[in-house]
C-alpha cells in the first residue's frame with residue numbers, strides 16, 4: 001500500500017504473513033504499468049490540488065464539504081494543506097453568504113419587533129421593512145431634502161405606525177391596502193411616497209390621482225399635499241367645478257390631481273383629462289368610494305388610468321371584508337397593512353352612550369350638557385339635512401356660536417362653515433355625515449352623535465374627528481328606543497377600544513346592521529303653524 005493513502009487506514013495493521021497470497025497479488029498490481037484498479041480508491045495517489053478540485057466540484061454539486069466518506073472525515077487533514085486562491089475565494093464566498101444570511105435574520109427579527117411595538121400587521125409577499133425614522137427616507141429611498149425639511153417644520157419627529165409601514169411598501173413599487181385608526185396620519189402615508197417617486201415637476205401630464213369622497217376632504221388633501229411639496233415645483237391641482245366646465249388640461253400643467261370621483265368622471269367623459277400616464281392612484285376612504293353610489297365613478301377613473309404599471313393604493317380607517325375581497329381581485333401582489341385591530345375607533349377617545357328617551361329628551365340633554373360645561377370645539381352629527389337645519393334653528397339663539405354644514409348648502413357656505421369651525425370662530429358645528437370622514441379639525445374636544453349613526457363604520461369615522469394625532473377626545477352618543485336593537489354593534493366598537501360598556505348592552509343579541517335611518521320626530525320645538 002502506498003504511503004500517500006496510509007492516512008485512510010491509520011491505526012489498522014495489516015498481517016502480511018497471514019494474508020501472504022493476497023499481499024502478493026496486491027503487490028503485483030501496485031508494481032504493474034500504472035493501469036491498476038481505478039475504482040480502488042485506497043490505491044490512488046492523492047494530490048492536494050486534486051483534493052481541492054474535487055472539493056470544488058463537490059461543492060458545485062451542493063455536496064457538503066464536511067461530509068464524511070465511508071465513515072472517515074476526508075477533509076479534516078486538509079487543514080494542513082495551504083488554501084489555493086480558488087479555495088480561498090470559495091471560502092470568502094461562503095463567509096459572505098453566511099454573513100448575508102445572518103444579516104437577513106437580524107433584519108427579519110428587527111422588523112418583527114418594530115411591527116409588534118407599533119401594532120402593525122402585514123400580509124403579502126416580501127413585505128418591505130418598516131421605517132425606523134424619517135431619516136431612512138433619504139438614506140434608503142433617495143428622498144430629497146425639501147421633504148425632510150417640511151416634515152421637520154411641521155414638527156413631525158417620528159413616523160406614525162401606518163407611515164412606518166405603508167411608505168416603504170409604496171416606495172418599493174408595491175400596491176397596498178391599508179387600514180389604520182382615524183387621525184393616525186394616513187394622508188402623509190400616501191402623499192410622501194408619491195412625492196418621492198415623482199421626484200420633480202414635469203410636463204408629461206397628470207402622473208398621480210388622489211380620489212376623496214367629499215369636496216371638503218379633497219380640498220384638505222390638496223392643502224396637505226402642497227404643504228408637503230413646499231420647496232419643490234410640483235403642480236398640485238384640485239378638480240373644481242370650474243375646471244370640469246372650462247379647464248383645458250392639455251394646456252394646464254398638472255402633476256398631481258385631487259378630486260371627488262364624480263367630478264373626475266365628468267371630466268373624463270368630456271375628454272378634458274388624459275389619465276393614461278398616471279403612475280399613482282390613491283383611493284382615500286376607500287370603503288366609502290366602493291359603496292354603490294360611487295362604484296361606477298371609481299370604475300371609470302380606474303379604467304382611464306390605463307398605464308399598466310400604475311400603482312394603486314387603498315386607505316381607510318375601516319376596511320370591511322367586501323372591500324378587501326374587491327381589492328384582492330383588482331390589485332397585483334398587494335401588501336395588506338393593518339394598524340391595531342381592524343375597524344376599531346382610536347383608543348384616545350373616551351366614548352359614552354346616553355339614553356335620551358325621546359327626540360325632545362335629546363334636545364334637553366344637549367342643552368343641559370352645554371349649560372354644565374361647554375368645551376368647544378364641539379361637533380354634532382345628525383341623520384339628515386332637514387334635521388341639521390332644525391337643530392341649527394333651535395340652537396342659534398342659545399348664545400353659543402353655532403354653524404351648520406350639509407350637502408344642500410352652496411359650496412361657498414359649506415367652505416365657510418368648515419373654515420370658521422377650524423379657525424375657532426364657531427364653537428359648535430352641526431353636520432351631516434358629509435364631514436364625518438377624513439376632515440382634520442384639530443383639537444375637537446367632543447363629538448356628539450345627536451342621532452345614532454347609520455353604521456358601525458359611520459360611528460368610527462364620526463367620533464374620529466376628535467382624538468386625532470395622539471390627542472384625547474370625547475364622544476357622546478344619544479340613543480332612543482328606536483336605536484336599542486343596534487346598540488350592541490356600537491358597544492362592540494367601544495369595548496374593542498377599551499371603553500367601559502354596561503353589561504346589559506353587551507348581553508343584547510347581535511344583529512346584522514342594515515342602514516339605520518328610523519323615522520324620527522322633528523327636532524323643532526316651534527309650533528306647527530310656524531314651521532317651514
Ligand SMILES: Nc1ncnc2c1ncn2[C@@H]1O[C@H](COP(=O)(O)OP(=O)(O)OP(=O)(O)O)[C@@H](O)[C@H]1O
Nearest residue numbers: 156158159160182183184185186187317438440469
Ligand atoms: N408623523 C406625524 N407626527 C405628528 N403628527 C402627524 C404625523 N403625520 C401626520 N400628522 C398629523 O396628524 C393629523 C391626522 O392626520 P390625517 O388627517 O392624515 O389622519 P388620517 O389617518 O387620514 O385620519 P382619518 O381616518 O380621519 O382620515 C394631522 O393633523 C397631521 O398633520
